[in-house]
Amino acid sequence: MSYRSLCIAMVILFLSGCVDKSIIDDINIQSAVAIDQIEGDPEKIKGMILIQNYLPDQAVENIRFTSTGKIRRDLLLNIQKKSSQPIVVGGLMVTIFGDKISDYGIAEYVDVYMRESSVGTRNYLATSKSSAIGILAGEYGPRGNATYLRNLIEHNIEHRDVPKTNLHIFLRDYYSRGKDPYLPEINGVSKDEVEISGISLFKGDKEIDVLPKNKMFYFKLLVDNYSNGNFLVTLDKHKTAMVKSIKSKRKIKISKDHPNKVTFEIHINGVVTEYTGGKVTEKVSKEIEKELEKKVNDECMKLLTQFQEQQIDPIGIGLAYKANIRGTAKKGKNWIGEEYPTLSFDVKTKIDIRESGVIE
Amino acid sequence: MKKKRNNEQETKEAKDEWEGEFIKSKDYTITNYRNQKSHLQFHLTFMSTLVDEQILQQSALPYLLEGDLQTIEDVKELIPLADVDVSNDKTKIEQNLMNGYVMITLENQKDQFAFIGSQKEISRGLTTPEIEFSVIGPKEAFVESxxxxxxxxxxxxxxxxxxxxxxxxxxxxxxxxxxxxxxxxxxxxxxxxxxxxxxxxxxxxxxxxxxxxxxxxxxxxxxxxxxxxxxxxxxxxxxxxxxxxxxxxxxxxxxxxxxxTLIEFFSSFEDYFLNWILSSFFRLIRVGAVLFSLLITPIYVAVLSYHYELIPIDLLGTLVASRRQIPLPPILEALFLELTIELLREAGARLPTKVGQTIGIVGGIVIGTASVEAGLTSNILLIIVALAALASFTTPVYKMGNTIRFLRFPFLLFAELWGLLGIVYAFCILITHLIRLTSLGRPFLEPLYPPRITDLKDSFIRLPFKFQSKRPLFLRTKKQERYNEKKAKAKIGIDIDE
Incomplete structure (x- = not known):
């Protein structure tokens, strides 16, 4: 007994010296990373690491380190040589991939996050319209660039029309058979302004298209089970209504008898927030509902056929197919190439307008 | 003094019979009296420091002197006190004398003694409870008697x-x-x-x-x-x-x-005076406060030394900014503050009340703010440590509060050595110890382990009295029922109009 307790005490005391410490004020916590491809050399990358330096008066200073390298770790090694304190990766909020590199394929750069246990869901991945380093080089807001970009993506996911995305969702989509990943695309408008300019659609790990801003809401309706967003309906020349969706539900239905037909059932509860035609009567609201349903059906159909032509499946029809039809997931079966193009789609939208404002 | 006659010869004889040790004490007293009716001589032996002389002179002596005292058995009848005993057991003498009894011996019956209980009861008056004070409910507290x-x-x-x-x-x-x-x-x-x-x-x-x-x-x-x-x-x-x-x-x-059981140490008796909803809420707060007090400083040390990635992003800036100027690593910073608080508590407990208050103010405000301004500790840790100390004082049983404060230090050590893993390890040791602990052979961690769902009715929460009709299971009482549940259901008011 005493021998055993002595052993335990020795292990606890002496082995604790081997534990790697990272005291919070003696490390530089990476908060954002931007990776670009060097022009003309697909093997070499140029990266920028952003560190938020918290000043005593609660202000945040952006510290940037730039370097080149071959793989992501290589980049970090080169940057460590420039930093006064060890740079750690666990506090990462945003990773931005430049346009060239997302065309080339981002899987090998995401790989490092898969292996690093300290990087979690708080890390958002995004692509950029032009140079990724250019975005981090700007100055946005008093709370630091990384926090700004993270909040930009986060609030657009939670309250607006960017579909839910983070590292885990990206990896799941990338590795699962029957779904292709997508990421928000960020565009640096000027030195102190950025915007979400669309959704990058991937085939495998290569970006093949960008969905424009005005189609993002319909995309979110198809992809996410819950969405929140605004859309405009024009009834006639002078009557325009703005409808805010407060709750939406989507179902993918595949009948076993007609496995080639995929039906999307979308149910939206909305509120009229603006209407230029005066009082919203029962009749008007019915009209708005009808018009909206038509619009959603059309837009969603357009998206679905577009994806079908591009042979990508960001919505996860493959997953739904796998769940419903036996044998879809068989090995060696090229579902995307063989069966996906033959599918026909149907979108059934139901919109309930629950409220039309309090002005009577 | 009444008819007190000192006959030195007789005193000496009597003294020789009892243990010689007594004579060394100044308060060992032997007096001689003679009964007025039978002219029998008798001795009173007692320790003057233990005996209430008022009882002796008012309720014993007059009867012994004036009554008809023939044999030792008569003492029982003569003296109007309840605690009178006659015995011939010499071994009882020392014990009884030391318990404040007065021993009566008769001249003609030296092997028989009568004992009169006339203990001096000195006790302070009833006061209000000081450690387990409650606003509602009785204000009596035990005294030293x-x-x-x-x-x-x-x-x-x-x-x-x-x-x-x-x-x-x-x-x-x-x-x-x-x-x-x-x-x-x-x-x-x-x-x-x-x-x-x-x-x-x-x-x-x-x-x-x-x-x-x-x-x-x-x-x-x-x-x-x-x-x-x-x-x-x-x-x-x-x-x-x-x-x-x-x-x-x-x-x-x-x-x-x-x-x-462990839970009982966190329940105040005031909980039974309050409505069950309120008392359950307060109990939960107390249990939460104990966990907070035990774990918050170790978690601070562990997270700041090892697990920066766990810190919420919005908190990161505040924490880093507050620690920027501090030359000490988190563990020394935490130990410094924890020991300061312990010193303050010890000093406060040892000093007279009035000085103690000053120490509290001097220690709490001056040392606290000064050490933050001097850059020895971060202000966030100051808040954490002060809150943890405050939380440890919420335990209604003082001894348990001490235990909780002591346990923080091993936790701190493990947090410094192994980070969160160390805290988990220390917690495992603590839980193992608690599970093995018994009170009179009954499990100390009941009703958590062994799980007794019915005993949860009066543990973390206190259910209303109508659910408390059974005594706690772990006590294995002979009568489980506290009251008849069926009879208790009647809650009908009398209609005033009838």
């Missing part, structure tokens, strides 16, 4: 089932110790265990009930108190009715209650 303490309990349970057993312990202190239990309710085995453990106590001077706690506890190497001590007669009476055993020690204002 066993007689008065027993009276306070008996008053609250005026039934014949309340049994008081007495035993004298301590080879020097001869402390009177009373064991109280409810006959027909309390588990026989528990009573026997307590009786046996008390009998086995070998110690010279027992001056307080805390001695008994340490002498009869199941595991004396545990930092956890295994017997609950209370200064509230209402709490003791309440727990006796539940089927527990109380131990009253003469000279101690704290009465011990056993067997207990």
């Amino acid at each position: 066993i007689g008065q303490n027993l009276n306070l309990i008996r008053k609250r349970l005026p039934v014949k089932e309340l049994i008081i057993e007495e035993i004298t312990l301590g080879s020097l202190s001869k402390t009177r110790i009373a064991m109280l239990y409810m006959d027909g309710i309390t588990n026989e085995e528990n009573v026997n265990t307590v009786r046996q453990r008390l009998k086995n106590v070998e110690f010279d001077a027992i001056t307080d009930s805390s001695y008994i706690v340490q002498l009869i506890a199941d595991n004396s190497n545990s930092p956890f108190p295994q017997l609950l001590d209370s200064e509230r007669p209402d709490r003791v009476a309440g727990t006796l009715a539940e089927g527990k055993i109380a131990i009253v020690v003469d000279g101690s204002p704290h009465v011990l209650i056993t067997p207990t």
Whole structure:
């Protein structure tokens, strides 16, 4: 007994010296990373690491380190040589991939996050319209660039029309058979302004298209089970209504008898927030509902056929197919190439307008 | 003084008969008197420091002098006091004399003695409880006299089932110790265990009930108190009715209650005076406060030294900014503040009350702000440590509060050595220890382990009295029912109009 307790005490005391410490004020916590491809050399990358330096008066200073390298770790090694304190990766909020590199394929750069246990869901991945380093080089807001970009993506996911995305969702989509990943695309408008300019659609790990801003809401309706967003309906020349969706539900239905037909059932509860035609009567609201349903059906159909032509499946029809039809997931079966193009789609939208404002 | 005649010769003879040790003490007194009717000479032997002379002179001497005193048996009839005993057992002499009895010996019957109980009862008056103060409810607290303490309990349970057993312990202190239990309710085995453990106590001077706690506890190497001590007669009476055993020690204002569970140390008796919703809420707050007090500083040290990625992003800036100027690593910073708080507490406890207040202000405000301004500690840690100290003071039982404050230090050490893993490890050790701990052989962690769902009714929460019709399961009482549940249902008002 005493021998055993002595052993335990020795292990606890002496082995604790081997534990790697990272005291919070003696490390530089990476908060954002931007990776670009060097022009003309697909093997070499140029990266920028952003560190938020918290000043005593609660202000945040952006510290940037730039370097080149071959793989992501290589980049970090080169940057460590420039930093006064060890740079750690666990506090990462945003990773931005430049346009060239997302065309080339981002899987090998995401790989490092898969292996690093300290990087979690708080890390958002995004692509950029032009140079990724250019975005981090700007100055946005008093709370630091990384926090700004993270909040930009986060609030657009939670309250607006960017579909839910983070590292885990990206990896799941990338590795699962029957779904292709997508990421928000960020565009640096000027030195102190950025915007979400669309959704990058991937085939495998290569970006093949960008969905424009005005189609993002319909995309979110198809992809996410819950969405929140605004859309405009024009009834006639002078009557325009703005409808805010407060709750939406989507179902993918595949009948076993007609496995080639995929039906999307979308149910939206909305509120009229603006209407230029005066009082919203029962009749008007019915009209708005009808018009909206038509619009959603059309837009969603357009998206679905577009994806079908591009042979990508960001919505996860493959997953739904796998769940419903036996044998879809068989090995060696090229579902995307063989069966996906033959599918026909149907979108059934139901919109309930629950409220039309309090002005009577 | 009345007819007090000192006959030196006779005094010497009498003294020789009893142990010679007595004579060395100044308070050993022998007086000689002669009865007026039978002219029989008799001696009174007593310790003047223990005897109430008023009783002696008013209720004993006049009768002995004027009554018809022939044999020693007459003393019993003559003296109008209840505590009069006649014996020929010489071994009783020392003990009785030391307990404040007056010994009467007759000239013609030297082998027989009568003892009159005329103890001087010096005790302070009843005061309000100071440690277990409650705003609502009775304000009486135990005092240092066993007689008065027993009276306070008996008053609250005026039934014949309340049994008081007495035993004298301590080879020097001869402390009177009373064991109280409810006959027909309390588990026989528990009573026997307590009786046996008390009998086995070998110690010279027992001056307080805390001695008994340490002498009869199941595991004396545990930092956890295994017997609950209370200064509230209402709490003791309440727990006796539940089927527990109380131990009253003469000279101690704290009465011990056993067997207990860990949860009981976090329940204040005031919980029973408040509505069940409120008291459940307060209990949960107290349990939360204990966990907070135990873990928050270690977590701070662990997270800041090892797990920066766990810090919420919005908090990161605040934490880094507050630590930027601090030259000490988190562990030294935390130890510095924790020890400061402990020093303040110790100083506050040792100093007279009025000076103590000043120390509190000086320590709390001046040292705290000064060490932050000097850059020795971060202001966030100052808040955390102060809150943790505050939380540890919410435990209603003072001894448990001490335990909680002590346990923070091993946790801090493990947090520094192994980070969160170390805290988990320390917690495992703590839980293992608690699971193994027993109070009178009954599991200390009940109702959590072993799980007894019915006993949860009065643990983290306190359900209303209508759900409390059964006594706690772990006490294994002889009578499970506290009251008839069916009869208790009637809650009908009388219609005033009829």
